[in-house]
Amino acid sequence: MPIKLFTRIRRHAAISTGNFESLFRKIRISPLPIAISKLLEEINKPEPDLEQIGRLIGALPEISTQVLKTVNSSLFQLRSPVLSIQHAVSLLGLDHIRSITLSFAAVKAVPRPKDALFDHQAFWSDSLLRALTARNFARSYCPEHCDDAFTAMLIADVALPMLLNNWSEYYHPVVREWISSGERLSTIEGKHFGWHHAQAGAWILQRWNFPEQLICFVGVHNSNPKLVTELELEHTIALPLMIASMLPSSLLRSDTRAQVFVDAAMNYFSLASDGLAALMRNVEEGFFEIHELMGLCQVGEQPVLKAVNAVITEKDM
Numbered sequence: 001m002p003i004k005l006f007t008r009i010r011r012h013a014a015i016s017t018g019n020f021e022s023l024f025r026k027i028r029i030s031p032l033p034i035a036i037s038k039l040l041e042e043i044n045k046p047e048p049d050l051e052q053i054g055r056l057i058g059a060l061p062e063i064s065t066q067v068l069k070t071v072n073s074s075l076f077q078l079r080s081p082v083l084s085i086q087h088a089v090s091l092l093g094l095d096h097i098r099s100i101t102l103s104f105a106a107v108k109a110v111p112r113p114k115d116a117l118f119d120h121q122a123f124w125s126d127s128l129l130r131a132l133t134a135r136n137f138a139r140s141y142c143p144e145h146c147d148d149a150f151t152a153m154l155i156a157d158v159a160l161p162m163l164l165n166n167w168s169e170y171y172h173p174v175v176r177e178w179i180s181s182g183e184r185l186s187t188i189e190g191k192h193f194g195w196h197h198a199q200a201g202a203w204i205l206q207r208w209n210f211p212e213q214l215i216c217f218v219g220v221h222n223s224n225p226k227l228v229t230e231l232e233l234e235h236t237i238a239l240p241l242m243i244a245s246m247l248p249s250s251l252l253r254s255d256t257r258a259q260v261f262v263d264a265a266m267n268y269f270s271l272a273s274d275g276l277a278a279l280m281r282n283v284e285e286g287f288f289e290i291h292e293l294m295g296l297c298q299v300g301e302q303p304v305l306k307a308v309n310a311v312i313t314e315k316d317m
Contacts, residue, residue: 004141020203029162029207033189035060036105039069039208043098050094057101066104067097073289075135099147102210106155109208113165117175122250123161124296125287128243131194131302132283137240137269149237151185152214156221159200163273186222198222204268225268243268250303256308262315273315 004096013312032040039056042048057064066086072086073082076096082088089097114118131154138149174192178185185197202219220227228239243264248257265276282307 013266020200032101032105032109032208033060036063037209038108039101039105040211041142043094043102044209044211048094050089051086053094053097054089057089057097058085062108063101067100067160070100070207070290071096073286075286075290094124096147098211099151103151103154103212106158106208106210110158111161111165111170113161115164115168116170117179118161118164119251121296123157125291125302126247126251126304127157128250129283129287129302130156130247132142132279132286133247134237134244135286136279137265137280138237141240141269142235142237145237148214148217149240149244152217152221152237153241155205155214156201156218156241156245157197158204158218159197162204163197163200182252182256182305184222196222217241218266225264239268248304258304258311262308262311273312277309277312280305280312 024075028152031037039053039060042052042056057067057128066186067085068082071078071092072078073211076092078091082091105122112118131150134153135146138146144148151260164175170193174185174188177188181188185314186198189196197219198219202215205218217237220238222245223238223242225239228234229240231238233239243261246261246264248261262276265271265279266273269277271279284302287302
């Protein structure tokens with residue numbers, strides 16, 4: 001990605017808008033395991049060694065198992081099963097493997113707050129649905145970056161459990177207002193703090209030495225889609241992330257949010273209702289195939305998908 005593009009994203013992501021070093025000085029950001037840090041170091045090199053990456057992933061049993069299961073899922077539609085990490089790396093290449101590995105590394109590192117306001121199942125179900133939605137949008141909008149769209153959207157809300165876990169005194173009122181008001185969470189955060197969780201998430205990923213392009217896109221994922229043209233971010237994952245982030249949460253009954261998402265998806269991606277319905281079916285199929293890899297228990301019909309499909313159906317009447 002061109003350096004000028006990074007500069008534009010950084011400016012609007014405003015990773016340094018809030019002085020997070022000061023604001024979060026009492027928050028313990030769990031360090032990534034040494035093996036994952038070494039993997040990130042190799043991935044971030046200008047010319048990463050694919051064999052070394054394969055060896056590093058192989059040294060992480062939990063992640064290597066998840067990588068193989070994901071590679072052999074319908075997400076990649078391979079003709080024959082992949083049985084080894086080295087085969088997966090050589091077959092799929094760095095971008096695919098980086099996406100899968102970083103996704104599961106981040107999930108593993110995120111805490112599970114013992115907090116009545118945090119629902120682990122709902123949080124990761126919502127994150128996975130949005131990640132799959134962003135990936136499907138990116139398939140036609142910027143197909144060469146659809147795996148980055150999945151990764152960035154999956155980890156976009158990484159700051160939320162950390163804020164609830166460590167900053168509950170300040171963050172509880174925000175979450176309660178979000179639940180009761182139906183307003184977008186980032187809007188409420190802006191009123192209370194002057195910054196939002198996307199910026200905080202970008203700061204956390206920066207501390208973990210994640211790839212810079214993912215950090216930048218996480219920082220803008222809940223921005224107004226109109227900024228895409230202003231920032232000249234057409235044909236990047238910015239728009240797929242922004243629209244996918246509009247999906248309602250399974251924690252809230254929000255027909256309004258479902259309507260906003262459907263209207264935005266049809267408008268910005270020039271989708272007819274039948275095209276969007278087909279895309280959401282792909283999201284649902286992917287969700288039920290890989291949700292167990294996210295540590296989610298068996299789930300039934302997803303309320304988010306039900307709400308979205310209801311709006312799409314109304315448009316066909």
